[in-house]
Amino acid sequence: MSSTGSAPDQGTLTFPALSARTMRFTLGIPSQFAISPDGEHVLFLRARSGTERDGLLWRYDTASGEEVLIADPRSLLTHGEEQVPDAERARRERMRQGSTGITAFSTDRAARSVAVTLSGRVFVMATQADTVVEVPVPAPVVDPRLSPCGRWLAWHSDGSVYVAPSDGSQTAHPLALPDGDAVSWGLSDFVHAEEFHRLRSFWWAPDSTGLLVVRVDESPVQTWHIADPARPERVPTVLRYPAAGTANPVTSLWHIGLDGVRTAVPWDTERFPYLVDVTWADQRPALITVLDRHQRRMRMAAWEPGGTLSVTREITDGAWVDVIPGVPAWWGERLVTVEHDRGTDTRRLLLDGTAVTPPGVQVRAVLDVTDDFVLLAAGEDGREVRIGRAQADGRLEWASPPGAVSTGRYAAGTTVVRTDTLAATMPSVQVMREDGASRPLVVLAVEPPLHPRPRFLSRENADDPRVAVLLPANRPDGPLPVLLDAYGGPHAQRVLATSRAYLESQWWAEQGYLVVVADGPGTPGSPGWERAMAGQFAEPALRAQVRALEMVGEAFGEQADLSRVGIRGWSFGGYLAALAVLERPDLIHAAIAGAPVTDWAYYDTAYTERYLGLPAGHPGRYAGESLLDRAAGLQRPLLLIHGLADDNVVAAHTLRLSATLLVAGRAHDVLPLSGVTHTAPPEVVAENLLLLQRDFFARCLHP
Secondary structure, X not given: OEOOOOOOOOOOOOHHHHHHHOOOOOOOOXXXXXEOOOOOEEEEXXXXXXXXXXXXXXXXXXXXXXXXXXXXXHHHOOOXXXXXXXXXXXXXXHOOOOOEEOOOOEEOOOOOEEEEEEOOEEEEEEOOOOOEEEEOOOXXXXXXXXXXXXXXXXXXXXXXXXXXXXXXXXXXXXXXXXXXXXXXXXXXXXXXXXXXXXXXOEEXXXXXXXXXXXXXEOOOOOEEEEOOOOXXXXXXXXXXXXXXXXXXXXXXXXXXXXXXXXXXEOOOOOOOOEEEEEEOOOOOOEEEEEEOOOOOEEEEEEEOOOOOOEXXXXXXXOOOOOOOOOOOEEEOOEEEEEEEEOOOOEXXXXXXXXXXXXXXXXXXEEEEEOOOOEEEEEEOOOOOEEEEEEOOOOOEEEOOOOOEEEEEEEEOOEEEEEEEEOOOOXXXXXXXXXXXXXXXXXXXXXXXXXXXXXXXXXXXXXXXOEEXXXXXXXXXXXXXXXXXXXXXXXXXXXXXXXXXHHHHHHXXXXXXXXXXEEEOEOEOOOXXXXXXXXXXXXXXXXXXXXXXXXXXXXXXXXXXXXXXXXEEEXXXXXXXXXXXXXXXXXXXXXXXXXXXXXXXXXXXXXXHHHHHOOXXXXXXXXXXXXXXXXXXXXXXXXXXXXXXXXXXXXXXXXXXXXXXXXXXXXXXXXXEEOOOOOOOOOHHHHHHHHHHHHHHHHHHHOO
């Protein structure tokens, strides 16, 4: 079935309604590309339209340019709607995956077979033929993975790892069963999935004779309970949550042959409790990457069945060691890493410890390693992300344009590149061949009704934040109140060279605001820039927003009414918004704090301890970064918003701050969201959430 058609008519929907319906205009965009080793076809996911949430699996033939539908949830699930198992729902939450249907897939080495899961069932299909097999399974399936040879299928289910022939000819049998009440095999725990983005916990051997499987014992981890007050008849969800300074899960790695023989892979789990990643492919030894609890020492080791663990490289850093996607990896017999070059303050690509990318080019991720080059995502301008081919001799060839944000994949002469620019609100996805041929994949996303045109302010000093300003398309006479649209913390960059990054900010501008988006020291950038967060959150984050206001005043003069300034943010941005209105009521006149961390002792080990250290060693630091001791100083309007089902920043953060404000006699507003997690809320909630925030600022800043 070839893909044809275009994005559906937007009708008369308002921007909040359309943004909610389209999941912020992301539905219908091709994603999760896998290129066959011969370069002849590309597998990817895409919804049926820009307003439907079900992901469908497609194949693009590079020779003909034809797109063929391989798997459609409507055809595979012939009885009722999708029922997502709890473990899969939690996995999607860690992925920030709000869509439904097919949200991930795995292939064999040749990309001739592909496996997907729906409603806890698993389906295997050929990529070049119209054949589908449902593999009989004993319980709901999570993360099915085909063996490299394609003959076997492994998956996680109810704490266990199972394996079965991929043709469904035999009943599945367990390779590893839980050996304790809090033990699971082949499923990532909260910290590894949320903070290190290790969503996998088992890996096939290149010869398909066995697997490396993670065993997680969460018995040392404290138990929290998340209840739904709107559904008192429901039993609260039990959550093992390792808050800062408390016990982490005990993680170990085992090799399990298809014959059931089990061998432990030894490493010092006391010194290195975090298993960051495992890579095992291309007939090379498995690469196992571990971190110490302080995250200042990363050890990479090679391992083969029947052998011992051999340390290949160790990286240390006085602040923390960066975890970079795609590395370590083998390039032939050479080790590929990305490390901080302190002399040039550059995150550089290294081969066996020798830098091969130039100073000033910040490497963000390794996307693919080929025989001839390493495909990486990098950039010199802090606002752009480019795709580059790094050669062993130090040459770097760019494969995407400057002044944009791109990502991509490569195999056997075929490159897939997605690019977002400032000139267009719709992304382009191109499939390029070595012979120069280039064809687009169809993008079915809804065209946004707004076209943001951010103005980037000049930075006078190296510590000045990167600032983008959005103005109404039809600017009214007179000064505009100012809205800080903030995140301001590690991991999330807001000021980027893509129009799509500012869609919601532009909508706020159309409500009559001069909108400011600012990334200060501590947000993604150079290693030195990011390390401004070492030992502190509040001071660098707030200082950057204050400096952004000064820069706006200098650039816009009386057009910016600095006597009416609001701030809004979610997660770390919610923390920053509440912090700003508490600390600087002279500058900030109203705040909306969504899902804020209010006490860092209540956030998880890996994230919090990376920046603040362990609470036992820095008790004063944790108290100083908390919002609770600042609550009595509230003088301005504050709206707190929190999803009651949030298992990342639990609702206790907002409730504890609200209780402290109440004791201090400080009026404030609280908006609880029943059944909503940390990510995108349901469509109607998402729409009205924007409108309620608009009304709050209208009351506070437009008297």
